[in-house]
Amino acid sequence: MKIKFINRKTGELETETPPGEGFLKFLYNNPFGRITILPMVKRKFLSTYYGNLMNKPNSTKKIDSFVKQLGIDMTEAVKPVNEYTSFNDFFYRKLKPEAREIENGIVSPGDGKLLAFESIDAVHDFYIKGRKFTLKEFLADNKLAEQYKNAAMIILRLAPNDYHRYHFPYNGTPSESKKIKGHYLSVSPYALIKNFTKVFCENKREYCILSTEDKGDILLAPVGATMVGSIISTYKAEEPVKKGDEMGYFAFGGSTIVMLVDKNKISIDKDLLENTKNKLETFVKMGEKIAE
Incomplete structure (x- = not known):
């Protein structure tokens, strides 16, 4: 299995080679890895331990390579590069304002590989034929799941090399963020292809509701992952934001942003839908138009 995606800027099909690719395959595709090692990897203590290492001053040695x-x-x-105080300081680095153009319509909340449903x-x-993904499990809130049962869903996967701050995709007023405790499974396609429901409904995550004037309530859910x-x-919370304003950031590791939007108030760009139907992610950047 190779991780293929469409580079939206060039239109070319490219291959992603994530750090630790062999280990990811062993964890999620090898029965021995799934049974013996994965139960430890997904637990909080390991990600917390590694996160603490990435906060130490000597972790800057890893940045150049x-x-x-x-x-x-x-x-x-x-x-x-030489001004960061730790690897994590580099990992959730800020970009120059001119590095990302904020386009018209609803924009991508971050850099990464996008799927649109x-x-x-x-x-x-798209992902599985076994255990079905449900909003009740994902949101841990029956009333909210009912509210979004007919929503369109956009999934933005951030690889370790991507910019790891995320932003509001539209103008509006955000609610307080609600946290949901969970594990730390990988969000790599190696993990998702057979474990999508398990990853998204068991991983640590949180969400806020962005109330807008013309697109209804957009639910934004950052999802944590291994490391x-x-x-x-x-x-x-409760203070108006503009499209492109920063919402938050992830510390070291791959991560995901999930968006739920009323499908009657949104028109997702056709190329993103087509690529998804062809079982391909599309690489987009923060501020790039993904819907209107």
Whole structure:
């Protein structure tokens, strides 16, 4: 299995090679790995321990090789490589304001590989044939699940090399963020292809509701993953925000943002829907239009 995606800017089919690819395959595709190692990897203590290591000053030694191995464009960052105080300080680095254009319509909340579904049921057909994904499990709230049962769903997966701050996709007023405790399973396609429901309904996550004037209530849910020590919200609840304003950031590791939007008030860009129907993610950047 190779992780293939469409680079939206070039239209080319590309292959993603994540750090620790062999270990991910062993954990999620090898029966021995699933039974013996995975139960430890998904627990909080390991991600917390590794997150603490990435906060230490000597972790800066890892930055140069990480940048070179994954081809990260540091000209976009506010600070040069030698000014970060830890690996995590680099990992959730800020970008220069001009590094991302905020386009018209509803925009991507971050950099990453995107999947777009016009209905929740389509998610099940994409990933799995076994245990069905349900909003009741994902949101841990029956009333809220009922409210969004007919919503469109957008999933943005952030790989370790991506920019790890996330932003509001539209103008509105955000609610307080509600936290849901959980595990730390990987959000890599190696894990998701057979474990989508398990990952999204058991991982640590939180959500807020962005109330808008013309798109209804948009639910935004950051989801943690293996080695993500923290999901940090940086916005102020109940205060109006503009599209592109920062919402929060992830500490080290891959992560995901899930968006639920009233499908009668949104028109997702056709190329994103088509790529998803072809079982391909699309690489987009924060501020790039994904719907209107």
